[in-house]
Amino acid sequence: MKKALVIINPSSGKEKALGLEEDVVSALQETHEEVAVRYTEKEGDATTFAKEACEEKLDTVIALGGDGTVNEAINGLAEQSHSPTFGFLPLGTVNDFARALKLPMVPKKAIEVLKANHTKRVDIGKIDGRYFMNVLAVGAIAELVYEVTPEQKSKFGPFAYFIEGAKALKEKTPFNLSITYDDNTWNGEAYVMLVALTNSVAGFETFAEQAKVNDGYFHVFVLKDLSIQSMMKLVPDLLRGELEGNDQIDYFRAASLKVESSMDLVVNIDGDEGVPLPFTADVLHNALHILVSSEE
């Protein structure tokens, strides 16, 4: 007998999730005998619910929410002895993970993906005992994420980060960074370090154009200069998907990282405040089974 759990964050996506519950449940009932629904009330609930679904050996876990809810669900599913298939409806404003997986943004179409039952194995990252599916950020970018208001995100989409980013970066000084990755090291001064697991960062699908959701690597970008000239080159390179060739960026890929600084810095994990430096991070290759569009 197949069993599924639907985790709903009722606050996500202008409270759209509740209106979709019935359609999601009836879609799952086509292939599952039992479909339960649980609503999150606070931070951590989606992790608890997903972990309990693993313990109860459910076949499928579906999340309705934004990247925050998806991250929490993944934190409950990762490295469990029984791992249900995971699917989600992207109801946030940015939805980087859904962009990377080429999921439809229109909820009715995303429900069709759940029905089709086509899965793909996907990498996630592990950082000091926590899990993430999109991005780590150190430096001004990490701080600016907290400064972008939900209104700005709804109005300007990814460009809200760009507008706030340009403001934040202007006021910053570089920090020293020591990165040990696989068998190499990077030492120097940086303004921003971004570790992308997927191509889509802050809604820009061209950010790490070459990153695949299951290539086994972190794609690391270290920004070394913030002069006007360098920023003017950065924007077209970002939009063309050519950031790794930019003179002011050092780019490399790695399956594991150790990042240290003599300065007081905190790493941002999938858009939320994370752990202080130093940290270690590893790619967990093909760690999850995710429901994706059949043409993917």
Ligand SMILES: Nc1ncnc2c1ncn2[C@@H]1O[C@H](COP(=O)(O)OP(=O)(O)OP(=O)(O)O)[C@@H](O)[C@H]1O
């Ligand atoms: N019932 C609830 N009411 C209010 N907040 C909730 C509720 N349940 C969970 N949350 C909070 O919602 C947050 C996640 O929201 P969501 O899934 O919309 O992600 P998001 O990253 O904010 O999305 P985006 O930025 O793309 O819009 C978590 O921080 C969680 O604590």
